[in-house]
Amino acid sequence: MGFWDSPRHGGNSFNRLPPSAEYYQALSDYGASWVRLSWDKWRPARRDFLLGDADQYTGLAQDDLRTLISNLDRAHAAGLKVVITPLSLPGMRWSQNNQGRFDDRLWQDKRWWAQSAAYWRDLAAALKDHPAVAAYNLINEPAPEKHGGLAEHADAQAMHAWYATHRGTARDLPALYTQLVAAVREVDPRTPIMLDAGWYAAADAFTYWPHALADQRLLYSVHMYEPYAATSAPNLSRATPLGYPGAVPFGGQAQHWGAARVADYLRLPLAWAERVGVPRQRLVVGEFGCMRRLPGCRQYLDDVLAALGRQGLHWAFYSFREDNWDGMDYELGTAKVPWRYWQAIERGEPDPLPRQATPLFEPIRHRLAPAGPE
Template identity: 45%
Template sequence: MWNPVSVAVLALVTVLAPLMAQAEGGGFWDTQRTGANSFNRSPSLQPFGEARRLGLGFMRLTFTKWASAKRDFLIGDVSDYRGLVQEDLKILRGVLDGAAKQGIGIILTPLSLPGSRWRQFNGAKNDLRLWQDKTWWNQAASFWKDLAFELNGHPAVVGFNILNEPAPDLASGLAEEAGAEDRDTWCRNATGTASDLDAFYRKVVASIRSADASTPIILDAGFYTQPMAIRCLKPIDDGSVLYSVHLYEPYEFTSHFNKGKFQYPGDVTYGEKTEFWDRERLQIHLAPLLEWATQWKVPTDRLMIGEFGCYRRNRGCATYLSDTITLLNEKGLHWAFYGFREDEWDGYDYEVGSGPLPDTYWDAVDRGETPTRPRPGSPMSDVIRAGLAPPPAARSVRSGQ
C-alpha cells in the first residue's frame, strides 16, 4: 500500500528523471528542446512554476544581475577572481533546487567572466580585457572549473554556457553583418591571439572537464553570437558540447530602437543597405550555422538558438516570432526565446501584449514596489505556446517509437 512519503518520492523522481539524463553525457539534448531565457535581477523571482505550466523544457538562466556582498555575484570581482563566493553559491543552489522541483532544466549563462564585466555593470563601456590578454583566460577557466566541481551532478543543470554573447571581434573594425570572406580573414588573423575564441573555448572546456566529465557545455559564436561568426569555431571532440547562435536580425526592426520606423515583413536597414526581410531572408541569415554543421558533421541535436525575439511593440513582432519558430522547428534545432517573465524590463514580455502598461503599474514601481504585470496574453505569446516542442515522452508515443 502506498504511503504519502512513497507517493511524494515517486512524484519527485518522475519530475527529475528527464533532467537526470544530462548525466549520461548530453542525453537531455538528444530530443529537440524548447525553452526561454530568464535574466532576472532577483533570484527569488525565477518563474519556474509558470515555465512548467507553459510547457518549457529548459531555461537559460543568468546569475550576473543578482545582488552580492561582493561587486560581482559568485565571481567576487571579475578583475581579481579568488574563488567562488560561498554565500552566493548557496543562493544559486537554492534557485537550482527550485528549478529541479518544477522539472525545469537550467543552462547557467554568465554575462560576465574574469576580465569581461558585463557592459551594463561597467558604466556602459565594453570590457574587452579577456580578448586582449590571455592572463584573463586562466582566471576564467579557474572560475568555470570551480563552479563545475560544485554543481557536478545537480539534477537541474543541463548546460554550462561559458559566456553569453562573447564579442572578441568587437573592436577589430569587422562589420557585424560581414560576409563569409571577411569573417574568415578575421578568424585567421585572430588565431593564436587573445581574440581567438576557439582556443579560449578549448581551454575552458578542458578546465570544466577536469572537474565534471559529462555536463553539457554550450559555446556561443562570436560577435554577439551571430550565425556567421560560427565560422571561427571548430568542433571540440566532446559529444556533450553544443554550439549556439542568437537571432535578432534585422536588429533595426527587432529592437526597441525601431520606434515605428520598420515593420515585419518589410524593408529594413541592414548594415549599409535596405533589404526586404521575411521568412526566406531569416533562413538565409541562419544558413551559416547549418552549413558549418554540415561541413564539420555536427549533428542537429548539438545546435541551439540560444536567444531570439523582438520588442513587443514593434509592428509585425508576432509574425517575426512565428516565422522564426517555424523555421527552427523545421530544422529540429533547440531554441529559447527571449524573454520570459523578466522582472526588470517589459520590452520582451510577450504575455503583456503590444500596448503600454497601465499607469497603476508604473505608480507602484515609483513607490518602490515590484508589481505583477497584467498578462492577458497576445498573438505573440500564442505563437510561442503553439511552437513549443512537446515533452519527449509524448513525442515518442505519437511517433510510435
C-alpha cells in the first residue's frame, strides 16, 4: 500500500495485442510509475480472455493467464507497477465484445455476483505474489444505474433517493464490492484494491455512497472525460464541433466549461472522501482524456492535470500508444493516421506508426517527468 502514499502518475494500456517490452519501457522512460492494464481486446483462448466465458465462469483460462503474467514480467522489467483491470466480469461482458450491447445481467441477478467473486478469488490467488502488481481494479466503469432509473449526473438528492430504493438489490454497487473484496481477501490480504465509482466511474457518482468500505487497503477511482459532449468522438462528427473552453450540454443544461468548472467538478470525489473519512492519497483518477483532433484538447488536458496536481491525486491518462483506436493517442499529434494504421488492425499485425512527444502530449509529458511541476 505504501506505493500509493505519494502521488503516482501513469497511463492506460487498452491495446488489442499484448504490449511488448519496448512499449512498457517507453512509458517508463517518460517518467510514469504505473500502468493500468486491460486485456479484453487480446485474442482469447476461449470466448472471453482469461475469464473463459462471461456466460458461465468455470475457472481461469490458463493459456491466457500465462500471457498476462508474461506482460506483468515485462512491465516489472521496465520499472512499472501494474493495476490489474478487467473490462468484463461474469454476467457483464464488455459491450465492445458484446456486439455493442450493454450487458446488464450482473446488475439484475446476484447469482452473477457469486461467479464474479469466484473469478476474483482465482485471479488474486494467481497474481498475489507478482512484484509488478500494485492494485486490483475490480470492475472498469461499472454502471448499475444505467438501466436502473437514475439519470447520469443527477443531483445529490436524486442520487440518495435512488440508492435508498436500490440498496440491497443487485444494483447495489457498494454491496457487490464488499462481496468481491471479501473474496480477494480470502487468498490475498495485502494487495490494494481499486474501486471505480458508478455511472462509468463518473466523478460525481460516489455521492450516494453512505460510507467507505471497511477494508483499509482500498483505493477509490473516478474517470474524467467531462464535459463528454465536448471531449468525445461524437463531437468530431458535428458540422461545428463544440469547443473547449465553451458552453457545453451537461446534466440536461448548457454550462460553461473551462479550467474553473473542471476543477469544481473534480472536487466532488474529494468532498465525498472527506465526508466519509477516506484519505486523499486513496483517491485515483484512473482515466482522463479528450479526442486529440479536437481544438482545445491540449487546453483541456492542461486544465485537468493542473486541477489534479493542486489536489495531489494519483492519475493515469488515457491512453498510451493504443493500437486499435487513435482517438486519444496524443503522441500522434492532431493529424489523421495513415491508412497503414488501419491495415495493420485488419491483418492483426503490430501497430506500424512511430510515436514521439508532440505539443499535444506536452501537458502529460512534463508532469510524468520526475522533475516536472505539479
